[in-house]
Amino acid sequence: MIAIVLGTRPEVIKNYPVVKGLRELGMEFLVLHTNQHSDYVMQGVAFGEMGYAPHHILPDEYTIGRAIDWVRELIRQESINLLLVNGDTAASLVGTVAALYSDTPLAHVEAGLRSYDKAMYEERNRIICDSTANLMFTNTEAQKRYLEKNHELRGKVFHSGNTSVDIIHDFSEMLERPVPGRYAYVTLHRKEFTDHKALMVSVFETLAWLAGNMFSRIIFPMHPRTRHAMREHAIPYSVLGNVEVIDPVPPLASLAFEKYAEIILTDSGCIQEEAYILRVPCVTIRENSERMETVESGANIISGFRHKDIVAAAVRHCEGKEHAFPPIYGEYGVGVRIAEVLRNGGEGLQAA
Secondary structure: OEEEEEOOHHHHHHOHHHHHHHHHOOOOEEEEEOOOOOOHHHHHHHHHHHOOOOOEEOOOOOOHHHHHHHHHHHHHHOOOOEEEEEOOOHHHHHHHHHHHOOOOOEEEEEEOOOOOOOOOHHHHHHHHHHHHOOEEEEOOHHHHHHHHOOOOOOOEEEEOOOHHHHHHHHOHHHOOOOOOOOOEEEEOOOHHHHOOHHHHHHHHHHHHHHHHHOOOOEEEEOOHHHHHHHHHHOOOHHHHOOOEEEOOOOHHHHHHHHHOOOEEEEOOHHHHHHHHHOOOOEEEOOOOOOOHHHHHOOOEEEOOOOHHHHHHHHHHHHHOOOOOOOOOOOOOOHHHHHHHHHHOOOOOOOEO
């Protein structure tokens, strides 16, 4: 029995192709939800749109320790012989530690990403998952090559491609233009942003400037963490000027906003990928990125947090040449390729 451990909205979305692939091959599986994201808009709607649901949800208040113990107990109760985790979230760490201390094989989808910033929790999670996994599936050939050079890893490495390719393909006909005209699309929610009041105010003032001087519309579905941080820091919404702050939107609505945007400004890793696949220029409002292939192509610019650098990146995209967007994330069928390797016990794709 295979079990997918997840706990956040991005994981619900990113695991859709894996679930679909397992279903197509007639393989039994369970979805274990750590209940890290319990907000209905942030995860309940995502399950509905992706067409699957968790078989088990952590029944107690979420903590990492409780979630690990819960997964370990389910491994015993459900005779689980392989755990699968996706990405770099706390849930991926939960699944990894549960697998390690239950001596259960582990598969890590989205392996090999690195920002080389050890201050990031996500970076530490990635390293732990990769060092523990028996099977690692990479989004790009470059990430596969990186893992091949790491002789401390115990698992096999497979280049499967990015599951976002399957998601955008399968739901393409549902991605209708959400609003008329030209607009920029913004998402900002990372802890290294929301923990610092001065940083938030500075970036928000920059967005207000862009809304008043460059873009006729800036649409900003605000993450609950960002709203909470604004309350905690006593930041007034007026600092955002004419930026249109809206409630969080479901996954497919967000993809539709991305698809038709003139430009995307974000600190999200997943949205950097989605912007690239959708061929939309992206400005990453961070000091680094684990999606460096998108940066190297010129389609994604890391701006940092300073006003002049964010504006310069936006101007460069809006006034610059069109980008080629070479297909770094692979071809359609990622979920089935992953499922075939799982079915065949770690064989199928070319491994390191």
